[in-house]
Amino acid sequence: MDNKPYLKKVRDQYESYPYPFRDPSQESRRLVEIAIERIDLINFYCFKGACNFNKFRVLVAGGGTGDSIIFLAEQLKHTTAELWYVDISQASMNIAKQRAEKRRLTNINWLHASLLSLDENIGKFDYISCTGVLHHLDDPLLGLKTLKNLLNDAGAMGLMLYGEYGRTGVYQMQQLMKMINVNENQLADKVINTKKILANLPETNWFTHNEKFLVDHINGEDNGLVDLLLHEQDRAYSILDVYQLLEQSALKFVEFSDVKMRMSYRPEQYINDSSLLKTIKQRPIKEQHGIAELLVGAFKKHEFYASMNADTKASFTELSNIPFFFPSEHYKNLGHQLANAILASPNKVISMKHSSGFEFDLSASQLNYTIFKNIDGKNTLQMIFDEIRKELKSETLNNEQLVAYICQCFKPFIQLDWILLKAS
Ligand SMILES: C[S@@+](CC[C@H](N)C(=O)[O-])C[C@H]1O[C@@H](n2cnc3c(N)ncnc32)[C@H](O)[C@@H]1O
Structure with a gap:
């Protein structure tokens, strides 16, 4: 593990505060459903509806405490699909493993490694999930290219990257806490200081303005607070940046995985003037997305499928x-x-x-x-x-x-x- 490429400060953070916070004992009570990992949706958008998932190979890169891998493994447990989990954080992997054990899932292979160390030895995959990970790498483009090289020609990816404008205030807060915590060595002490600052944040602070959309520090235990406000390596993307990242990796944007998100990226939701709307609707789809993002300003993440192929969606013209x-x-x-x-x-x-x-x-x-x-x-x-x-x-x-x-x-x-x- 130690010779492999990853950021030590990021690994240390997730060893102390695995994210998201999950208690494996909860598995007997509920299954955390992750919308982007619903296999019917993946099949419809990425495989023309024609995938039967037998011998289907899945990689969850930066699997964290296991939400994606557990949900995928549950849905695929009656198939011959083979799933792989990879993460640099041993503590996160332990939690994910305990969750799988509670559910008696036996279809997961576990790898404590950096996604950047993966090569053809692990084989190619049909579906790679990488949500909330690339923006924590030193070089996200290298991360995406590494994963793309592990994809079968007809394969697809489920990706999530942070949204720039929706996270307004987050980066000011991260910078603020770096300055305040300059002499603190322990993450736990940095958490205490952050809570003190949050308790009396001026109304004018940009994070205060945006707090109703950004609730991880409230709902996600200290792990959520660290991930949001004390991250060691964190950046965000506009949707146009996302398109550029995909183009640089020879990948194509397929579709937003979340319905609300997909509908919200449509300028027609906000523009009433028909002639202005007509002009905007003539622009390439990525520009329409860019316009909607700037108009709304609240998209804190971009969650979508990507593929090497252009035409992966099941069609109503195929009558079978x-x-x-x-x-x-x-x-x-x-x-x-x-x-x-x-x-x-x-x-x-x-x-x-x-x-x-x-x-x-x-x-x-x-x-x-x-x-x-x-x-x-x-x-x-x-x-x-x-x-x-x-x-x-x-x-x-x-x-x-x-x-x-x-x-x-x-x-x-x-x-x-x-x-x-x-x-x-
Ligand atoms: C914000 S968490 C997201 C976890 C999970 N994907 C999810 O959506 O719930 C980011 C995860 O990426 C992992 N990570 C960061 N850099 C990595 C790398 N180079 N290789 C593998 N995992 C990495 C971290 O350890 C952490 O568990």
Whole structure:
């Protein structure tokens, strides 16, 4: 471990304060679900819905106290997928291992090492998760390139990097605490001093302005406070910086993994003037994201999938794909429920509210009734379209028209990841 490339000061920090704070005894009570690591979402966005996860190789780089590796291993425990965890912090790895033991997970390989030391000897991976790690490296680009070199040609990554503007105030606080703590050697004493400063932070302080978005120091025990305000190596990125980092690594941005985040990066959420909006919507998508980020100012992180390939998302034009409501464990019967709701109020409008808070109207038409009745996680699009033609006694509705109808009328469901696709 000691000859390998990593920042000693970062390792020391995570040995004393593993992040995020996790108590392995809690595993018997709850599973921490990490949105970006949901395999249905990874499959839909990164593998055209066509991955069956057998012999699937996963690397969690900088796995910390285990949130990502545990959630992935739980979802993949009935497959032949092979998972690898890597971190420089032994203390963090011990916590992650204890969590896995509590859950009797046996599909994880553990490596106490720097991600920068990984090479072809470990083999290539289909999916690499690296959340909240690259921005703590001396050279994040080198870190990303190292991981990209470990990716299979058709592989994908789940990445999270800090957002520059949403973290306004954090770096002033880090600098302030460095000055105040200049003569302190113990991290525990630095924590005490930080709490003293936080207790009487002037209203004008930039961190005070931003504190309602940045709560790790309140909700995350001392580990959260250290990670946020006393970090030894920490930087943040604008979304345009993120695109540049990806381009320099020959990777492509696939999609934001979180629905709220994805919707919030759309300028149309904030700009009412139609001619100004039209001009902005003509700009490349990354510039639209950059404009939304500066407009909102509160995105504290960028969480997204990346791949070497451009076209990795499952498509509604592939009629052998199966639509299903996501997350499937929450919405097993939603198709039938919506069909019944349409029956109860034909030709009216049904108000829909997604768990992310977004609302939209759904027309209670005969066509929608037939579609919903048939979305059961088993029927392919082709089967649903055939059923529509049979029930509506319409030979004139062809597949292209029905694809266009679904993409248009079901747009909110698709945008909100409420309906995903998997290959049959
Ligand atoms: C903020 S924590 C994030 C943990 C986890 N990925 C998550 O999202 O919960 C950063 C982790 O990266 C690890 N780390 C930092 N530099 C590393 C390196 N060069 N190689 C491997 N892990 C590293 C730290 O030890 C720490 O556990």
